[in-house]
Amino acid sequence: MTLIDLGELTEPTDSPPRRRHRAGNRWLPAGLVALAALLTLAGAAPPPARVHATVPATLGSDVFLAEDEIFTVTPLPGVTDGRQELTAYRRPEQTSVRPQRLTALWRLPVPTGGQVVQVAPVADEAVLVSVVRRRSTADANSTETVLLDTRTGQERWRAPGTATLDASGRALLRTWPVDEPLVLRAVELASGRQLWSKTMAATWVDYHARDGVVDALVVTTSSGDIEILDPASGQVRHSLPVPDDNLAGYQQTSVVDDLLVTVRNSRTVTAYDLDGLTQRWQAVVPLADYVSRCGTLLCARVNRGSGQLLDPETGAVRWSSPEDVNVMLASESRVLALDTTGRDATAIVAIDTATGRPPADYGSWNIVANYEYERHLLGVQQRPDGGLVLARLDPAQARPRIVDVLVGAAGDCQHRYGLIACRRPDGDVGVWRLPASGR
Numbered sequence: 194m195t196l197i198d199l200g201e202l203t204e205p206t207d208s209p210p211r212r213r214h215r216a217g218n219r220w221l222p223a224g225l226v227a228l229a230a231l232l233t234l235a236g237a238a239p240p241p242a243r244v245h246a247t248v249p250a251t252l253g254s255d256v257f258l259a260e261d262e263i264f265t266v267t268p269l270p271g272v273t274d275g276r277q278e279l280t281a282y283r284r285p286e287q288t289s290v291r292p293q294r295l296t297a298l299w300r301l302p303v304p305t306g307g308q309v310v311q312v313a314p315v316a317d318e319a320v321l322v323s324v325v326r327r328r329s330t331a332d333a334n335s336t337e338t339v340l341l342d343t344r345t346g347q348e349r350w351r352a353p354g355t356a357t358l359d360a361s362g363r364a365l366l367r368t369w370p371v372d373e374p375l376v377l378r379a380v381e382l383a384s385g386r387q388l389w390s391k392t393m394a395a396t397w398v399d400y401h402a403r404d405g406v407v408d409a410l411v412v413t414t415s416s417g418d419i420e421i422l423d424p425a426s427g428q429v430r431h432s433l434p435v436p437d438d439n440l441a442g443y444q445q446t447s448v449v450d451d452l453l454v455t456v457r458n459s460r461t462v463t464a465y466d467l468d469g470l471t472q473r474w475q476a477v478v479p480l481a482d483y484v485s486r487c488g489t490l491l492c493a494r495v496n497r498g499s500g501q502l503l504d505p506e507t508g509a510v511r512w513s514s515p516e517d518v519n520v521m522l523a524s525e526s527r528v529l530a531l532d533t534t535g536r537d538a539t540a541i542v543a544i545d546t547a548t549g550r551p552p553a554d555y556g557s558w559n560i561v562a563n564y565e566y567e568r569h570l571l572g573v574q575q576r577p578d579g580g581l582v583l584a585r586l587d588p589a590q591a592r593p594r595i596v597d598v599l600v601g602a603a604g605d606c607q608h609r610y611g612l613i614a615c616r617r618p619d620g621d622v623g624v625w626r627l628p629a630s631g632r
Contacts, residue, residue: 244626245292246285252620257312258609259320260284262343263295263624266309277303279322281343284612285624292601292623299346304337313358315382318343321364323355336368340385350385354378360405363388365424367398377410379424389427399448400424401467409467411453413446419453421467431470445483449491452505454484462493464508474508488523488568488588502528502546512546521560522570524588529555529570541572543591556593558586562607571631573599573606573615581606581615585631596631599623 250256254267263282268275279302282295303309304326311323323338338356340349354366354376362383368376377398378390397413409430410422417435422428435444436457445456452473453465462484463475478493478501485492487502490511494500502512502523514520518530526547532540539559542552558572561583569587576582581602584593599606602615602623611632614624 242288242290244285244288246624247292247294247617248282248614248622248624249294249297250620250622252616254620254622255309256607256614256622257309258607258612258614258624259312259314259343260610261314261318262298262320263612263614264312264320264322265622266303274305276305277307277309279303279309279346281320281346285626295624298344301341301346310336311355313356314343315340315358317383319349321356321358325355338364338366340382350380352378352380352385352387357400357407358382359402359407361407361424363424365400365407365410377412377422377427379427388425391422391427397446399446401448401451411446411448411467413444417444419446419455419470421470433465433470447484447486449484449486449505454491456481456484456493462503462508464505474506476503476508476510478503478510486566487520488528489525490523492520492523494520514544518542518544518552522568522586522588527588527591529586529588541586543588553591555586556584558584558593559604559606560586561613564607564609571596571606571608571613573602573604575604583613583631594630597625597628599625 248263248265250265251267254265257264261284263284265280266277267280268277278300280300281298283298285293285295304324307324307326309322310325313321315321320341320343321338322341323336326335336355337351337353339351342349352366354368357365363379364382366378366380374392375395376390376392379388380386381388393412394415395412396415399411400407401409401411407424410424412420412422414420419433420429421431423430443458447454451467453467455463460477460479460481461475462478462481464473465471466473480495481493481500483494491503491505492500493503500514501510504511517534519533520528520530522529526545528544528546530542530544532542537557539557541555541558543555544552558574561571561573569585572584572586573581581599582595583597583599584595586593599615601617603618604616606613606615608627611627612624613627614622617623
């Protein structure tokens, strides 16, 4: 069972923020006819028996999918002070024609002023819940993680910080108070017993996992140095001082597979082997803002929009994107990107990087939020008679592939652990088991 959880759910993984859109669209919707035919066929099929359910919620609720449970964080009715409760539901497993309405296993109050930012399942019928407590502007926010029994909601232990899990039997926790040193610690997952703790003046922390176990913590200090820590002891394995030529003082760092990739002076991209921090390659990307994984290549983005695709092995520029697209994912020969020339913020184009042919219309899709990196995306599209069409968006494929029809869904979708959850028009949340073709 995979227990890696590297952060809270915010937006589609590695997808760039959307920019202001200019009027007009220079790309003709070449694929709309074929796509309309697919949607018609999908909508014509009668609803079969399947695993699906309705989770009681409100428009202000947050939903977290776990391996065996579904959790909601919902404002308490009739209160005005922001109080909320965490509610657990058992994951649906039985097929039915009509969605079953789930009943609560247990409910717990969320601390006043708290926001649940992460729910991570662990073994032995337990779940880790991380909460940020918002305080006044004069005080720093605080973070706390609690291990709960999923059968009863009973607390087993709590510790400061938000958690990152792996299959090692420990939890790695980090605090991130404003204007205060960051504290990293490891605790024994079963008992909460602290294994080690380290206080650092750090601005960024990331994790590298191998075979389901975090084997390196990557820390960027406030002075610009980079340190690789041993997650079992907290000791520094390797360090990389900030170079003398980093005149602008800008530095952004990311972990991609076994590479540590830094952007300095907003133009120099350098890749190091995580094991030993030996430099592998360096490339100049004018005005590069940050580097992220986007399929089989690296995206060196300019101003969080267009940029260049780099070969992760050599740093060679494989393709430069135009200014009017935001690349989401790339394969060896094609990229999927948001078209920023028109009024439709969900318009996606497929660009053949090998031939230079004009972009092909990929349709308009709202991206389904996910937790982990994947080499494809899921997108949803409104049906004229209600519900959503679900499609797999893969840069290796020339067209979107319809994989499901979510009857009763309205939008705001996420997926994890083989489930997809979407808001329903009445505020409740619909949950469906994803078909194998959508995973």
